[in-house]
Amino acid sequence: MCGRFTLYADPDFLEGYFDLENGEDLYWEPRYNIAPGQNIFTVVQGKDRLRGGLMKWGLIPPWAKDTSIGYRMINARSETAHEKPSFRKSLNRKHCLIVANGFYEWKKVDGKKQPFYIHYTNGEPVVMAGIWERWKPILGDEVISCSILTTEANEFMSTLHHRMPVLLSQDKWKSWLNPTGNSPEDLRKKYFRPITSEALDAYEVSTIVNNARNESPICIEAI
Known part of the structure; x- marks a missing residue:
């Protein structure tokens, strides 16, 4: 699973990295302990190019x-x-990329849960497969929200947890964002298999990340 992650990459860098059509509109403070319910940076298919925004x-x-x-x-x-009513329509039609520098996972060590920070060995942004949806209340503003898709852990991640996010290589971004005509079996074969263990690295970090109110570079410092 994925319950916390980071995004401290510069918005200007991500504008070029994804070739976004609206990069001039993007700005956020570096985040080191992103938690559920918060707004996160996502990428969807725009009219001509990819488009970034918050969900x-x-x-x-x-x-x-x-x-x-x-x-x-x-x-x-x-x-x-x-199979799930909550996710079925989004999986069929509404795909997004959820962007991070890395994510956290907890492992029981000597009877205590020790947080680890997982990231790509090459330092590239971590791009997770997501699905999204619009929710319209009777009164008030529309909410656009998303979920991170998960898969079975690869050999490396299995030492920390039995699940991991679905991670997408750059050659799969555009096809993921245009899901028309893909059956569940097509999606499984094309996207949902875990990436190779060699792509990832991890190290222990402080338990200050256990509290989502703690938000600083200290969260990703190795101990």
């Missing part, structure tokens, strides 16, 4: 009575999302 982390289905359900929808199992 609320935790998918809110159109039929939900209120936004609180989103806290239980931060992750969607890629193997079964097509």
Whole structure:
């Protein structure tokens, strides 16, 4: 699963990295402890090029009575999302990229949960497969929200947790963002298999990340 992550890459860098059509509109403060329910940076297919923007982390289905359900929808199992009323339509039609520098996972060590920070060995941004949805209340503003798809852990991640985010290589971004005509089996074969273990590295970090209010570069310092 994925319950916390970071994004401290410069918006100007990400504008060029994704060749965004609206990069001049993007700005955010570096984030070192992003938690469910917060706004996160995502990429979708625009009119001509990719387009960046913020979505609320935790998918809110159109039929939900209120936004609180989103806290239980931060992750969607890629193997079964097509069977779930909360995720089925989004999986068919509304895909996004969820961008991070890395993510956290907790492992039980000597009876305590020790946080680890996972990132790409080459330092590139981590691009997670996401699905999104619009929720319109009777009164008030529309909320656009999303979930991170997860898959079985590769050999490296299995030492920390049995699940991991679905991570997409650059050659799969555009096809993921244009999902028309893909069956659940097509999606599984094309996108949902875990990436190779060699692509990832991890190290122990301080337990200050356990509290989402702690937000500083200290969160990603190795201990």
